[in-house]
Amino acid sequence: MAALSHPQGPHPPTHDSRPQRDTAVLVVIFTVDDGRLHVLLVRRSAQPFKDSWSLPGGLLAPGESLDQAAVRKLDDETGVTDLFLEQLYTFCDLDGRGSIAAAYFALVDPSRAHLAQRRAWLPAWRPVDDLPDLPFDNGRVIDYARQRLQAKLEYSNVAYSLLPQEFTLSQLQRVHEAILAHPLDKRNFRKRMLSLSIVEPTGRTATEGRHRPAQLYAFHERKPIIF
Amino acid sequence: MAALSHPQGPHPPTHDSRPQRDTAVLVVIFTVDDGRLHVLLVRRSAQPFKDSWSLPGGLLAPGESLDQAAVRKLDDETGVTDLFLEQLYTFCDLDGRGSIAAAYFALVDPSRAHLAQRRAWLPAWRPVDDLPDLPFDNGRVIDYARQRLQAKLEYSNVAYSLLPQEFTLSQLQRVHEAILAHPLDKRNFRKRMLSLSIVEPTGRTATEGRHRPAQLYAFHERKPIIF
């Protein structure tokens, strides 16, 4: 490991009979579609709980860091790599066998995500407010990720990762409402987004139905920023 | 691990030739003493960087969870177990060898901590604003812990773990100032502590010098609370 100073954990490790553990990553991938927050689930292809839904995850590959493994899983399932991805929490013993699972959470724009079409485990978006019972405490992991996402929405620009380059303020508001699970006031919402310089108008407009066209906006920064 | 659903990470693990990693915990233990924030460092007893200061840590014992290992390390070094301890972040490859280190941070009341007197690695409090260069990126880990502590101070009662059962508001203010590294207004500080019901007066007073005795206060809850 690192930073050891304790006699029990001398450095370098000796790779002998010391107990080692399975180390895996787990990725909670959120998207907002049709005004609802969804999470990506896959079907387990192995026992136990074969065929039940669960979060995507897997063991670390040789020489791979946790971050690399999380990026790889996100890419495997959605085909995107450059979006918001952050370490969430490292769980221990979710499986009752003492293994270690570093959970990450990611946000992807549904229009950019191409779900893997592997027959083996069928990834699918499921609305977070209507999830089946999931094995290995995955429900708790998702709840935790959702809380973190709600908290970050208040003081950061994380939503950049859930929308295309250009979008209307109404679209952005619907994303916020889906994540927070409560309605927002249109005027106050717009005022805040603009006064915090989270978004800026592009000058273009988009006509979306038989009503007045909307101004298009873009995020001031398309990378994680804390306000 | 847990929550696997991916073919590459079937469940149960097979304990065969799959690559495994050293898994360790690392504990950033803070205290406030003499108006300064200190962190506990120990001297490495093994190569590399033998005899240089670093954070306490060690490999997981067989059958032990991450939390249990962190509690054990905290107890080993300070003799206390019932104080604030929270997972911070899981670092990978701090040592350049791909090992995994789950960092925790803890807060202890200096009047309760009894530093381990083992000659082997000599734990000692070091002021965080005057640290030597530390191996394995320990400086970065400490900075990260400090940021988290500063953030939590604003909206939680974490400081409960840094003071005895009863204390004066001036003591509490000095603790906050040491952590935030800037002075606070006495009246505003007291107003906030009371209006948020973080602390309540015990009715007792303490005479501490040739000046007016101070009211003693206690935390409303001596466990982690978010306001």
Added chain:
DNA sequence: GCAAAAGTGTTCTCTGTACACCCATGT
């Protein structure tokens, strides 16, 4: 002309901040 969503300001409340003096005690 009507249905549908876009767009826009003001008022009020609350929170945080700045700021200065008297009080109780020990020596």
Added chain:
DNA sequence: ACATGGGTGTACAGAGAACACTTTTGC
């Protein structure tokens, strides 16, 4: 009596919340 830290209130500014009507388009 004086030095020392304990203890207190008010005024202002900024942020967030409540709230309703006009505009522009497609049909």
